[in-house]
Amino acid sequence: MTQREKELAHLLSGPEFATVRPVDQSVLDYSLLTLRRARILNRAGFSSNAQWLGRGDRTRFPDFLRTMGWIGAYDLSLLNVLVSHQIAGDALLSHAGPVQVRSYGPEIDGMGKVYCFAASELHAGSDLKRVLTTATYNPQDRQLVLSTPEPAASKVWIGNSLHSGDVAMVLARLVVAGRDEGHHWFRVPLRAGGKVLAGISIGRAEPKGGVTANQTGVLTFTDHRLPLSALMNRWASIDADGVYRSALARHRRFEECLATFTHERLFPSVGAAHAQRLACAVTTRFAAVKRAFGTPLLGHAHYRTRLTTAAGRALASRYALEALADIAVERAADGPPAGDQVLHALISCGKSGSTGDARHTLAETRELCGGLGYHDANQIAPLLHDYEVAVTFGGDNTVLGYQATRYALRQRAEFDRALDAAAGPADGPDAVRKLRAICDALLDQVDAHGPGEATTRWTRAVHQLLALGRWAATVDGPLGRRLLGQYAASCVLEHALTALAAGILDRDDVLRLEAERQEAAGAPFEAGDLLEVLAVPDELITAPIARPDFAERHVAAAHGGRILAAVGAPGYREEFVHDRSA
Structure with missing residues (x-):
């Protein structure tokens, strides 16, 4: 653990955070408590836009990402409150002109006002190119008129907005002199003196299936008047004659508006990675004490197989995110991460892999703790409840896969170089080399037949390769090496049909890998050794069954x-x- 992680763990074990959700609190009170906690973390320097790549010391970015992951393991609602504010803040900071940045930057970094990210619409969903909200320039008073043309164009799942949001960053189409100039960002105050402003309706996007303390609303605009200064003007403006001007071609404006999403997808990914490790640590402690048929659960080979499989996924997500953080830092030296399509594709694969695996890991560990694992106070059930949706927000995993393969094929040579570097030296583990070849075979299938099932398998393979390359380079101790070998064999076997068809594996290879996996999975180990490998701060393990x-x-x-x-x-x-x- 880094010093910063230790400081965060100490804060999260303090009196302000003693109970994730007090049992007698309403959802509203819980959401207001979570917002107060977000501001505490912000004031303590653990979370702010100043720590994003391109804004501060980029070498500190991996540490920032780790602390955000532990916040997500503590409570995904708390992570989402911070992320909703920060991605909205980034939309302003990335697209505002110098005067706008000076005016609003301090309130974003200090959470002086609570920001909301208003991009998704009911029908558009992850397909933001189809948003219908309009901001129409009125030459008579030089104002903008923000409108929701139909119910399906309402902004939905807008975090922080329902009760407390002060400002929304709204993605809308700018219309000037009857011409649709495409996607732009607008700073839209939502409330004054605690009251919602005229022309804005904020309805409930609740109750949700989880993440209950991130208050989500549905925003509808009815001829809402905005000053012209609401238009983010780093690359777009309307002059004194009412003429729209932009340095970007119209087709480039949409891509520029989506620049903020590169960071956004890292946050649910790292939260899911840390939540998996926490759940595995709770389960390991429980299994060392709970007895079945006269023996602690860890004394049963099949139980150990299931637990080590879950732990392998959890550790893989950790190492994949560490690899991505370092890749992002390295590539940021050559240009802003927002415009880096190769980085965007890699992060999309990491997001899909980490959040997808979290559903399986959290479900498995909950079951491994039996009925006691279902108790809310035992941490795993709330994590399972909340992280199930992580496959959808921050970009639906399937849609992200389609986008990632498009970028990877568009820049195949550069993407291949990035994967080669992530895989490590050519004389590295045989399973890593085979998985690297599997990534190529799957991307070739997408290139030949278009996006589909192969896309999903490819995103998983890339995530697994990122994890294995980093893990193999840093592995330490007998149990760590055993878990690495077990996970590596499982990854290659998952893609066995692709590998057999491409000549990467033969029948004997498959049988050998399965024998290696089984031998590693069921072998005995000490609970303390697995807890050391998982490296979860003791302060965050609060489940009663872990005692x-x-x-x-x-x-x-x-x-x-x-x-x-x-x-x-x-x-x-x-x-x-x-x-x-x-």
Whole structure:
């Protein structure tokens, strides 16, 4: 753990964060508490737009990403409140002119006002090219008129907006003199004195299936008047004669408007990676104590196989995100990350892989803890509930795959060089070399037949390659090497049909890899060794089932009693269950 991670873990174990959601709180109170916590983290310097690539010291970006991941493991709602504010802030900072940046930059970095990111519409969804919201220039008073032309064009799933949002960054089409000039960003105040402004309606996009404390709204605009200064004017303006001017060709404006999404997709990815590690740590502690048929759960080979498979996915997501952070830092030296299509494709694969694997890892670890794992206080069930949607927000994983393959094929030589570097030296592990060849075979299929099932398999293979290349370069200790070998074999076997068809594997290779996987998966290990490899801060492991005396505490809490602290168990108090500091 880095020093910064230790500082964050200490803060997240403090009194302001003692209970993720107090049991007697309404959803509204929980959302307001989460917003207060977001501001605490912002004031403590853990989260701000100043730490994004291209704004501050880029060498500190991986540390920033790690801290955002632990915030997401603590509570995805809290991560989303911060991310909703930051991606909206980035839309302004990336597209505003110098005067606009000076005017609004401080309130973004200090969360003086709460920002909302208003891009998606009911029908457009991830296909933002189809947004219908318009901002029409009125030459009589030199104002803009913001309108929602039909219900399907309402802005939806707008985080932070329902109760507290002060400003929305709205993606809309600019219409000047009857001509649609394409996509632009607009700064739109939503409230004054706590009241929603005229011409703006904010409805409920709730209740949701999870992430309940990120208050989400549906925004509809009815001839809402805006000053001309609401138009972000770094590359677009309307002069005194009412003539629209832009340095960008019309077809380039949409791509420029989407520049902020490169960062956005890293946040759910790293949150999902850290949430998987937390769930595996809770399960490991539980399995070392809970007995079945007279033996701790870790004494059963099949249980160990399931747990190490989950741990492998969790660690792979960690290493894939570490690799992506370093790649982003390195490539940012040559230009802004927002316009880097190769980086965008790599991050899209990482997002798809990490969030997709989180659904399986969190479901598996919940089941490995039995019914006790389903208790809200045991951390895994809330994580499973929340992270299921991560495959959709930040860009639907399937849509991202289509976009990523398009970029990879468009810049095939440069993308291949990036994958070669991520895979490591040519004399590295055999499974890594085979997976590198599988990535090429799958992209060739997409090139020949168009996007489809091969696209999904390709995005997974790229994520796995990023993970294995980084993991193989940093692996330490017998258990770490064993988990790496088990995961590597599983990855190649997952793509066995592609590899057999392409001549990358033969029948004997498949049988050998399966034997290696089975041998590694079921072998005994010490719980402490796996916890050391997972490297989850102790302060974040608060689940009652992760404690040696969970049975006594669970029964005492069920009957409303109190129980003394277990001898030698650090951090225990007499109070129990719903208090994270217990």
